[in-house]
Amino acid sequence: xxxxxxxxxxxxxxxxAAVAGDVYELDDVGYNxxxxxxxxxxxLASACRGALACPEGAITIVDDDGNPLDEKQLRKLxxxxx
Amino acid sequence: xxxxxEQRSPVIDFDHHSHEYWLDIDGYIDRxxxxxxxxxxxxxxxxxxxxxxxEAKYIAKHPEIFSSGRLGxxxxxxxxxxxxxxxxxxxxxxELDPPEHGKYRRLVNETLxxxxxxxFLGNIDQWVTxxxxxxxxxxxxxxxxxxxxxxxxxxxxxxxxxxxxxxxRYSGSFHNTVGHHxxxxxxxxxxxxxxxxxxxxAEMTAERMRHPADDATSKWLTYEIDGKPIDxxxxxxxxxxxxxxxxxxxGSLLASVLNYLSEHPExxxxxxxxxxxxxxxxxxxxxxxxxxKAHGRVVLEDTExxxxxxxxxxxxxxxxxxxxxxxxxxGDDADQIILDRFPNRHSSFSNGPHRCPxxxxxxxxxxxxxxxxxxRMPDYRVISEQVTRFPKQDILGGYSSMPAIFTPGxxxxxxxxxxA
Numbered sequence: 001x002x003x004x005x006x007x008x009x010x011x012x013x014x015x016x017a018a019v020a021g022d023v024y025e026l027d028d029v030g031y032n033x034x035x036x037x038x039x040x041x042x043x044l045a046s047a048c049r050g051a052l053a054c055p056e057g058a059i060t061i062v063d064d065d066g067n068p069l070d071e072k073q074l075r076k077l078x079x080x081x082x
Numbered sequence: 083x084x085x086x087x088e089q090r091s092p093v094i095d096f097d098h099h100s101h102e103y104w105l106d107i108d109g110y111i112d113r114x115x116x117x118x119x120x121x122x123x124x125x126x127x128x129x130x131x132x133x134x135x136x137e138a139k140y141i142a143k144h145p146e147i148f149s150s151g152r153l154g155x156x157x158x159x160x161x162x163x164x165x166x167x168x169x170x171x172x173x174x175x176x177e178l179d180p181p182e183h184g185k186y187r188r189l190v191n192e193t194l195x196x197x198x199x200x201x202f203l204g205n206i207d208q209w210v211t212x213x214x215x216x217x218x219x220x221x222x223x224x225x226x227x228x229x230x231x232x233x234x235x236x237x238x239x240x241x242x243x244x245x246x247x248x249x250x251r252y253s254g255s256f257h258n259t260v261g262h263h264x265x266x267x268x269x270x271x272x273x274x275x276x277x278x279x280x281x282x283x284a285e286m287t288a289e290r291m292r293h294p295a296d297d298a299t300s301k302w303l304t305y306e307i308d309g310k311p312i313d314x315x316x317x318x319x320x321x322x323x324x325x326x327x328x329x330x331x332x333g334s335l336l337a338s339v340l341n342y343l344s345e346h347p348e349x350x351x352x353x354x355x356x357x358x359x360x361x362x363x364x365x366x367x368x369x370x371x372x373x374x375k376a377h378g379r380v381v382l383e384d385t386e387x388x389x390x391x392x393x394x395x396x397x398x399x400x401x402x403x404x405x406x407x408x409x410x411x412x413g414d415d416a417d418q419i420i421l422d423r424f425p426n427r428h429s430s431f432s433n434g435p436h437r438c439p440x441x442x443x444x445x446x447x448x449x450x451x452x453x454x455x456x457x458r459m460p461d462y463r464v465i466s467e468q469v470t471r472f473p474k475q476d477i478l479g480g481y482s483s484m485p486a487i488f489t490p491g492x493x494x495x496x497x498x499x500x501x502a
Binding site: 013056080 | 143188194195196197361424426427429434442
């Protein structure tokens with residue numbers, strides 16, 4: 001799985017780092033520091049929480065075939081529902 | 083300029099200055115949202131009102147079509163409010179569109195990024211202590227006059243390196259202008275104070291040009307914009323932006339939540355004991371008690387959204403109160419207060435390039451204030467029959483007065499920070 005950040009859409013709300021600081025890093029002025037990053041099994045729940053928290057919809061999690069996960073899949077992987 | 087005689091549809095009877103709106107904003111806005119995603123209100127010269135999050139976010143993220151600038155307004159008047167109000171000769175930070183906005187936004191972000199706020203937490207803590215110490219032995223206070231309106235002013239002044247001795251004049255300025263109708267003595271006094279704050283910002287810039295210090299103003303003065311030294315007037319603009327943004331907004335949220343926790347004391351202990359719950363609850367409080375209710379834009383080029391034909395010069399009002407209650411984002415329980423709601427993609431700090439740069443420090447001031455008040459005044463009770471709200475809630479919501487009683491407690495001693 002991969003995290004993709006639309007850096008154009010990132011407005012520095014910084015909710016990703018607030019709810020998933022182990023996965024998302026901010027730059028010096030508080031915007032998402034990475035545009036693309038591989039995410040391992042262990043960090044996937046966190047990555048999905050961060051994506052769900054973004055008020056700009058700037059974060060997408062894509063599977064190994066390059067398909068973006070939808071809200072329902074994100075919620076499941078974030079362990080918000082079974 | 084757009085005229086109301088031209089055909090605009092769908093028409094919706096929406097007036098954010100009406101008494102019906104003031105009485106029950108949430109109900110008013112829910113009815114509007116279920117009538118139209120975007121509707122044309124004939125009031126105040128005519129404007130589009132945007133009620134759904136999807137369209138609101140699109141508009142906020144497309145400043146090349148939906149400008150924050152002054153197109154179509156008489157000299158000195160802004161499109162941020164509907165109807166327009168006088169804003170001064172120079173545009174304020176919120177009225178700049180990209181790419182101009184981004185040149186100055188970088189400087190604001192450097193001062194207010196999450197890691198800068200982390201370093202400032204100790205100061206915030208001490209200002210909260212300073213204010214609570216002033217009334218803790220009395221057993222009664224007025225949350226608005228004695229606390230919520232002052233705490234952000236003190237923090238903002240301290241952050242920028244301003245003297246803090248006249249903090250009550252700063253906190254009184256925006257409190258009076260946003261909270262009272264033009265023509266009332268309170269409003270006139272507030273306008274006087276806003277002019278005074280504006281003058282103080284210009285004085286600060288001039289002072290730091292002569293004698294640089296270790297503060298944000300001095301740092302900004304060393305920057306280059308477009309390869310030239312920054313215009314000192316723009317530094318003054320940034321200072322004024324901090325004062326305007328920082329003085330009444332967090333106070334509005336704090337007052338709303340102190341009032342809510344008076345009616346719902348069952349949540350108090352968990353907010354103190356469980357930091358994760360505090361974080362989640364902060365977002366829910368922001369969603370249901372947004373200090374900034376709405377922001378205006380002006381259409382730069384003809385465009386169509388949801389079948390609405392928007393013309394150059396048309397005015398647009400984004401209702402954040404409405405987008406925060408949008409069932410498409412928050413589900414069937416959007417109208418309920420669920421303190422551990424997640425995800426919670428509210429728009430209380432707006433979206434797009436104008437996202438409130440003070441959002442991180444606002445959360446810090448809010449949480450430290452709530453923690454200290456709940457720790458030191460665990461049995462406080464707001465005297466609800468004496469609570470008064472701002473007589474208007476069109477742009478900024480808030481309270482004029484909120485008396486409370488509690489079991490008196492000890493002062494925490496002299497904090498290192500004192501107004502000086």
